[in-house]
Amino acid sequence: MADFLGSVWWMIVSLGVLVTFHEFGHYWVARRCGVKVLRFSVGFGRPLWSRRNRNGTEFAIAAIPLGGYVKMLDEREVEVPAGERAVAFNNKSVWQRIAIVAAGPAANLLLCIALLWAMFVIGRQDYSATLGRSTGMAAAAGLEAGDRIIDIDGRTVATWAEASMALTTAAMDRQDARVRVLDALDTPRTRVLPLSTLPAGFDERTVPQQAGLAWQFQLQPAQVDSVAEDSAASGHLQRGDLILAVDGQRVESADQVAPLVQQLGERGGPGMIEVERDGQRLALEVLPRKAQGGAGDGRWLLGVGFVSGQAPAYDARQQYGPLAALPAAVRESGRLASDSLGMMRRMLTGHASVKNISGPITIARVANASAERGVDWFLYFLALLSLSLCIINLLPIPILDGGHLLYYLIELLKGSPLSERAMAAGQYVGLALLAGLMGLAFYNDILGLFPR
Incomplete structure (x- = not known):
């Protein structure tokens, strides 16, 4: 329940900050272009709080915190008195309308850079x-x-996150990855990881694991914390034992034990489990047992639980002075934008x-999760979300800012605005596309709630 409430709270905070900046971009440029703004709303639905400024703009916080909007005076929506037609949005030049619409995504881009600057x-x-273990393809590559x-x-x-993203990108493009490393003696070496040989339909979320890479910080020692009664390990293994090998195969971390036990069980017969106990190395003969019923039905098990220690201390830090942090933030924004656009392109091309x-x-x-990791990670999350909001809003889909910019580009080319009928048709198409994307996003979200 605490995780649920925390997730809801931090989502509301995140969207509230990003939407406020996005809509303020529209509002600020609209006012500079002489447009009368009727309402600035964070959220949709019934206002929970509102007030008006001296220019007649109503500022409101509404009940549904999943977006926001700036409502401007527009003859296409309401009847405008003759004395106010000059301050209506639709009567502004096409370049002014372009500036007003583009200001929202631009505000999110600037916010992204500012958040990354603060983070750095x-x-x-x-x-x-840093690699903790190398097997399979990675070991063969050296x-x-x-x-x-x-x-x-x-x-x-x-x-490790940047390395994982780069490896995943190469795998999706069906390309081998040229990897430069510093070995344990800080000697630079270059290795070629043949990611193009991954099977078709590979899981893009686990490319490093499929390539045989395990990051050092993820590995936990296989130290026994509990032994189930009447299990294969009962009477053999004890709490505190450090498993060193299973059936002659070396164990470097707890995640290796289950697959090795499975192999031992499928081979049949007992096997030797080597452990370190009170400073002594012991070899114990153990016969795995096959689970019956439940989630582990059919799997071979020892019946032990491992110590789940706290996450190890961080060993990398990205930090700059106030001046150096600005170009670093711009570079990081460019890298994130390139990754996001590249992922969109790859999804479109299959x-x-x-x-x-x-x-x-x-x-x-x-x-x-980001808020729990600290201010630095929450700032990074907000920056990434702000950049995503910028990119999504610039997509040429009617109803989004990018769709309106497309209309104005057509208006510049043909010398007159699109007909209301054409724009209405575009709005319906945009709504259908957005509904489809939202449905797919919710579907993926729901699938993500269940363990794979």
């Missing part, structure tokens, strides 16, 4: 792209535990799955 000044803590990835296909990476489209449920969960 504070310093964002994260984990480096990558080893302790290697720290510093560059992928000419793109500098400072954290190189990326539409499962990457997320909706408000995912936004709420990520907002809560």
Whole structure:
């Protein structure tokens, strides 16, 4: 319940901040262009609070906190007295209307840069792209535990998340990745990871794992915390034992134990489990048992639980002084925009799955998780969400800002506005497209609530 309430709260805070800046962009430029603004609303539906300024604009906070709008005087919507026609939106020049509409996305872009600037000044803590284990494809390519990835296909990476994104991009493009690393002795080496050989239909969310990479910070030692009564391990393993090997195969982290036990069970017969206990190395003969019923039905199990320690200390920090943070924020905004646009292009061309489209449920969960990680991560989340809002609103879909900009571009080319009939038809098309995207986003959100 606490996670649910936290998710709802941080989503409301996040959307409230971003929508307010977006709509203020429209409002500020509209006022500079001499347009009369009737209402500035954060949220939809019945106003919970409102007041008017000396210019007659009503500022309101409404009941449904999932957006907002700026309502301007417009002859296409209401009858405008002759004395106020000059301040109606529709009577402004096409360039003024373009400026007013583009101001919303522009405000979100500026907010993104400002948030990233603040994040870099504070310093964002994260984990480096250091390998804790290398198997399969990665091991065959020569990558080893302790290697720290510093560059992928000419793109500098400072954290594991940046490295994961670069690897995923290469995999979606069916390209091999040229990976530069610093080994345990800080010697630079270059390896080629053959991501183009991943099978068709691979899960884009787990590319590093499929390539045989496990990040150092994710690995937890296989130290026994509990032993179930009447289980395969009962009478053999004890709390505090550190599992070192299963059936002759070395164990470096707790996540390796279950697959090795499964292999042992499928082979049949008992196997040797090597553990460290009180400073001594012991070899214990254990016969896994097959689970009956429940979620683990048919799996071979030992019947032990492992110590789930706290997350390790961060080993990477991105921090700049107030002046150096500005160009860093601009560069990061450009990188995030390139990644977002690239993902959209790949989804349109079929190189990326539409499962990457997320909706408000995912936004709420990520907002809560980011807030729990600290101010630096929440600022980063807000910056990414603000940039996404900017990009989405610039899509040439009628009803969005980008759709209106498309109308005005056509007006510039043909020398006169589109007919009301054409614009109305476009609005219906835009509504249908948005409804489809929202439905897909909600579908992906709901699927994401269930473990894969």
